[in-house]
């Protein structure tokens with residue numbers, strides 16, 4: 001078994017649980033996050049010699065280009081990196097809006113589009129996109145987040161159909177509230193205790 005997975009946003013939360021789960025299954029892992037200290041902490045916690053840890057700001061196009069051009073083609077992509085966005089209409093400036101759109105939608109599309117031709121050449125592939133229930137439910141004061149997650153959900157659903165006869169499966173996950181660092185990182189403290197506890201054991 002020599003399967004390789006690329007996981008974005010692997011240092012904490014949902015991405016880290018994917019890393020834990022796949023390490024137990026013996027996968028080789030390319031694990032991407034942004035903050036060096038948290039990446040190192042996750043490296044120590046995972047303690048797995050088939051994992052490589054990479055630092056990239058995935059809100060930047062250069063990062064995605066570098067990954068697509070230099071990484072080995074994965075058998076599985078878990079496009080998970082993201083941030084909760086707390087802000088009512090008018091609170092979030094245009095450059096921030098563009099950054100978040102790239103981090104959780106445009107960049108995810110660039111990453112997937114970059115690897116799909118290589119997966120097709122290999123004859124198989126699996127893609128998991130972590131969207132959010134916010135793709136379907138109204139999220140007052142998080143309308144930007146909701147629209148970004150709706151965009152990537154629609155993209156994933158469409159390519160899932162398009163790639164069916166290419167032996168590439170695409171799953172879009174729409175989690176509800178999950179207890180991770182996502183909410184405390186942006187000051188949504190009232191949501192920290194809400195939702196499902198996360199631990200694959």
Ligand SMILES: NC(=O)c1ccc[n+]([C@@H]2O[C@H](COP(=O)([O-])OP(=O)(O)OC[C@H]3O[C@@H](n4cnc5c(N)ncnc54)[C@H](OP(=O)(O)O)[C@@H]3O)[C@@H](O)[C@H]2O)c1
Nearest residue numbers: 009010011013014033034035058081082177178180181182
């Ligand atoms: N928790 C929930 O209730 C919930 C619900 C629905 C959907 N989601 C989605 O689930 C995904 C994972 O979130 P989580 O809840 O597990 O949150 P989390 O614990 O805060 O984890 C977020 C991960 O994304 C990485 N990340 C954030 N910005 C990045 C950037 N610019 N470049 C590279 N990596 C970046 C973080 O890396 P660093 O440590 O380096 O910052 C971290 O590894 C997100 O897409 C989120 O929108 C979460």
